[in-house]
Each structure stands twice: as structure tokens, then as C-alpha cells.
Amino acid sequence: MATVTFTVRYLDHLKPQPKRYEVFDMLVPGLAIRVTPAGRKSFTLYYRHHGRMRRVGLGRYPDVLLADARTAATQQRGRIFNGADPAEEKKAERATNGDTVGALFDLYKTYREKAKSWTETRRIMEREVLPVWRHLGVVDLKRRTVRELIERKARHAPVMANRILSRISAMLTFAMEHDWIETNPAWRIRKPGEERSRDRVLSRDELRELWAALHETEAKKEDGTPKPRLSQTLNDAFLVMLLTAQRCGEVCKMEWREVDLDTGWWLIPGDVTKNHDPHRVPLTSMVLEMLDRRARTKNADDRYVFSNHRHTCVAARAKKAAATLCNGGVSFHFRAHDLRRTAASYMGEAGVDRFHIAHVLNHRSVTHSTVTAIYDRYRYDKKRAALEKWAEVLGGIVDVKPAPTKAPARRAHRQNVYEFTPQARRHVQAAIH
Numbered sequence: 488m489a490t491v492t493f494t495v496r497y498l499d500h501l502k503p504q505p506k507r508y509e510v511f512d513m514l515v516p517g518l519a520i521r522v523t524p525a526g527r528k529s530f531t532l533y534y535r536h537h538g539r540m541r542r543v544g545l546g547r548y549p550d551v552l553l554a555d556a557r558t559a560a561t562q563q564r565g566r567i568f569n570g571a572d573p574a575e576e577k578k579a580e581r582a583t584n585g586d587t588v589g590a591l592f593d594l595y596k597t598y599r600e601k602a603k604s605w606t607e608t609r610r611i612m613e614r615e616v617l618p619v620w621r622h623l624g625v626v627d628l629k630r631r632t633v634r635e636l637i638e639r640k641a642r643h644a645p646v647m648a649n650r651i652l653s654r655i656s657a658m659l660t661f662a663m664e665h666d667w668i669e670t671n672p673a674w675r676i677r678k679p680g681e682e683r684s685r686d687r688v689l690s691r692d693e694l695r696e697l698w699a700a701l702h703e704t705e706a707k708k709e710d711g712t713p714k715p716r717l718s719q720t721l722n723d724a725f726l727v728m729l730l731t732a733q734r735c736g737e738v739c740k741m742e743w744r745e746v747d748l749d750t751g752w753w754l755i756p757g758d759v760t761k762n763h764d765p766h767r768v769p770l771t772s773m774v775l776e777m778l779d780r781r782a783r784t785k786n787a788d789d790r791y792v793f794s795n796h797r798h799t800c801v802a803a804r805a806k807k808a809a810a811t812l813c814n815g816g817v818s819f820h821f822r823a824h825d826l827r828r829t830a831a832s833y834m835g836e837a838g839v840d841r842f843h844i845a846h847v848l849n850h851r852s853v854t855h856s857t858v859t860a861i862y863d864r865y866r867y868d869k870k871r872a873a874l875e876k877w878a879e880v881l882g883g884i885v886d887v888k889p890a891p892t893k894a895p896a897r898r899a900h901r902q903n904v905y906e907f908t909p910q911a912r913r914h915v916q917a918a919i920h
Contacts, residue, residue: 493520493553501528507664518560520548523664525598530556531666532563536572543573544666574669578626588628589621591667595658608654615640615651625662630672637679645680652678687825688832691884696817698885701726708815715816720801721808723777724793728823730774730878732830732847734761735823739802741792746770748779755849762851769871771878773887834877843869 490511491497501510503526512518517533530545545551545559563573592612599605619636620628633655641648656673663671689697700706701722706714717725728738737755746753748770755766770778781787788794793801805823813820827848834844847870882888 493518493557495553498528498548498553502526512557515557515560515564517564518545518557521664530560532560532573534564534567534573536567536574541572541574542666542669543577577666578668586625586667587621588623588625589617591625591658591662592617592621594665595661598661608657611647611651611654612658615647616655625659625667628659628668628672630676633673634676637676641679646682647680649678649680649682652676685822685825685828687821687828689819689821689825689829693817693819693821694829694881694884695886696819697729697812697821698881698887700812700817706816715811715814717808717811720793720795721805723781724801724805725808725823725826726777727774729826729830730771730881731768731874732827732834732877733766733768733849734827735805736802737761737766739793739805740800742790743782743792744790746778746792748775748782751775760849762849764849764851766849767867767870768847769867769874771871771874773878773882830877833880834873837876837880839873839876840869843873846870847873 490513492513498520501520501522503522503524505524507521507523509519509521509531512520519531519533521529521531528548530548530551531542532545533540533542535541543563545556545563548556551559563571566573596605596609599608602608616636623632633652636655637648637652640651652673656671656676659668659671659673662668700714700716704716704719704722706716708714724738727733727741728735731738731753733755737759740759741753741755745755751770753768753770755768757763757765760766778792781792788798790798791800795801795804809821809823831844831848834847835841
């Protein structure tokens with residue numbers, strides 16, 4: 488930990504780093520400036536009380552000026568010399584003033600609600616944690632308190648217990664950084680559930696069955712009862728997931744301004760992708776045909792490609808769509824993310840290089856390893872070739888022959904880019920009737 492003579496100029500030029508760090512003042516022993524990865528700077532005073540290292544916050548910079556921080560630190564050091572424990576006093580004051588888990592969550596929300604993962608974090612906290620802890624003082628949380636909550640959930644949902652533990656730990660780390668508590672009681676509590684990465688890949692028979700289901704909005708079983716089916720919008724969204732190998736959330740949030748039907752490209756912005764990097768996805772003939780049809784729909788949304796009736800994207804509905812199909816709509820179980828893994832696996836089976844598959848999937852480990860414009864052009868060509876190979880393989884499985892990819896002309900009448908085999912044509916006609 489560095490020790491320097493603080494000046495206003497020095498404090499102003501401190502830059503955030505990937506991890507929180509502290510710099511100590513040379514003039515006032517124990518006085519430090521703490522800088523978080525978000526760029527927040529705050530003064531803190533370290534001291535020992537009965538041989539134990541303690542810390543008390545003195546306020547955020549520049550709300551608290553350097554001179555005032557040094558004065559406050561010097562005054563506290565005088566009190567500490569006479570036996571006072573400012574950190575314990577502050578903890579007692581917080582408990583008296585009602586600093587509950589509910590109040591902490593409200594503050595935590597103001598800092599985290601713009602994060603991509605906030606929707607799921609809020610759902611978990613409001614459903615699993617706040618009903619039990621809302622009125623409990625933050626300083627009263629013990630490791631046993633956390634463990635009891637997690638173990639109770641783990642009895643019937645061990646993986647969800649893991650998720651709850653990680654959210655609790657993150658919020659309590661936030662509380663520690665903002666001087667609500669000195670240590671995180673959830674630190675290093677073992678996750679109760681054993682998790683394994685999914686390796687589910689749909690078989691050829693399953694792909695044929697799913698393909699038929701995604702081309703129907705109504706269907707009946709042999710006994711005349713209706714089969715679970717998705718809306719046309721969700722059907723189209725799932726087909727695009729399968730054909731492009733992109734994530735469910737990225738496809739469901741696709742906007743018309745991101746799509747160029749004339750050149751056959753879809754640019755996913757960085758605020759939508761998982762790794763925050765913009766991703767350029769080539770669109771094959773099957774996808775272009777579908778998007779062009781949706782663009783010509785009478786009630787097409789002017790923003791989202793896959794929209795609800797209220798001009799919002801279908802991301803929320805898509806989360807349960809696979810479960811809807813699995814509930815009697817198809818004879819097997821799958822998740823939306825399995826479509827991405829399936830596409831990647833069949834591309835590999837067809838001889839596509841793993842490096843190019845990783846570029847199609849927008850894996851950060853490879854997308855950051857290429858920098859030249861010449862290679863970018865080469866990479867785009869390989870990405871298109873990979874997805875066209877996948878479209879060819881899928882077409883052979885489901886008995887649909889896609890035409891060579893050619894961006895559709897934007898005119899009122901044009902030829903259909905699909906070329907159906909006689910067997911496929913009979914299948915579609917039978918599905919319609």
C-alpha cells in the first residue's frame with residue numbers, strides 16, 4: 488500500500504483500477520483514500536483498538552475536503568488514544584437508527600439497478616431474502632444467519648441456493664465498502680449445490696420435431712386435444728436463435744436499426760452482448776427471409792423485430808417459451824440456450840474450425856485476439872461461411888433446402904429465398920391442414 492503526501496491535485500488524478508485500492512497519507516498516520524472500481528473516492532481512518540485493526544469512514548471525496556478529512560482524522564486519533572472506538576460507536580449508531588437489510592437493499596439498488604444482471608438479482612432478493620431479513624439489522628447478520636437461510640433453500644433447490652448466496656455476498660460486500668459492517672458474514676461460505684455445465688445438444692430427430700413445432704402456432708394431438716404451441720413471434724425468435732447461434736436475450740432484443748437486410752448483417756451493440764463487445768452477425772437466407780416477412784407484416788413494430796403488442800421486446804416471455812413447448816408440445820426437454828450449443832456442435836461436426844465457431848459465438852477469448860482490419864474482413868467471411876454451413880446441415884436434417892445467401896431486394900414482390908423439397912412441401916401442407 489503506497490504512502491504519499493496527499494494534495495488536492497493528487498487526489499483528483501487518482502484513477503480507478505479493476506480492484507479497489509487504498510493510498511495512505513504521509514502527514515496523518517492511518518488516514519487513507521479508498522478508490523473503488525467505479526471511481527468513488529472516500530476517506531477512511533485505520534487504527535488499533537485492544538490490538539485489533541479497525542476502520543472508520545470519514546466521508547466521500549470531494550464532498551469532504553482534504554483539510555477537513557485530516558482534521559477529523561486527527562480528532563479521532565485523540566479520542567482513540569483516550570480509549571474510544573469510533574468504528575464500534577458508528578455501528579451502534581447505525582443499529583439504533585434502524586439500518587436494516589431492507590434499507591441496505593434500497594441503497595444497493597441505486598448503485599446496481601443499471602447492471603444487466605439486476606433484474607435477476609432483484610427477483611432473488613425480493614422473493615427469497617427480504618421476506619425473511621427485511622427488518623433485521625445489518626450489523627446483526629452472522630455467518631450462522633446466512634448459512635441457515637441458504638441451507639433451508641438447499642434442501643429442495645440447491646442450485647438456487649448457490650444463486651442466493653452469491654447475491655447476498657455481493658450485497659454484504661457493498662455494505663462493507665460503505666461502512667455498514669466491517670466484515671462480510673457470507674465470505675467463504677461453501678456453496679451447497681454442486682453445479683455442472685450443461686452439454687445438451689439436440690439430436691437430429693429432436694431438431695426435426697422442433698422445426699415442425701416452430702412452424703406451427705396451432706396443433707392437435709391424436710385425441711384431439713391441443714398441443715402447446717408458441718406465437719408466431721416467439722416461433723420466429725427461436726428459429727433465429729437456432730440459425731444464428733446467438734443468445735436468447737440478444738435475439739429477443741433485436742432492433743430493426745441493427746439489421747441491414749440489404750447487406751445481410753446484424754450488428755449487436757455492446758450494451759446487449761454478454762461480453763459488452765459489439766458483435767457483427769452474418770444473416771443467412773433463411774433468417775433474411777424471415778426478417779423480411781416480419782418487416783412486411785401489417786402491424787410490425789417500428790423498433791423491435793420481435794415485439795409484444797405493447798411495443799416491448801419478447802425477452803421476458805421467451806424465458807418460459809421453451810418450457811411451454813416441453814410441456815407436451817414436443818417429446819423432449821430443452822432450454823433456449825441449448826439451441827446455441829446445438830448450432831456450435833453441428834458446425835464443428837461439419838468441419839468448421841473451432842476458432843471460427845468461437846467468433847460466431849462472440850467468445851471474448853478470441854474476439855480480443857484479432858486487431859487488424861485485414862483479418863477482421865477475413866473473420867467476417869469465415870463467420871458467414873460457418874453459419875451458411877450450419878444452415879446447409881440444418882436444412883438437410885429438416886429436409887429444407889436453403890438457397891445461397893443473398894440479401895433480399897427491398898421491393899414489393901420478390902422470389903422466395905426458400906426452395907422446398909417435395910417432401911418438405913407435403914409436410915408443410917399437412918401442418919397447415
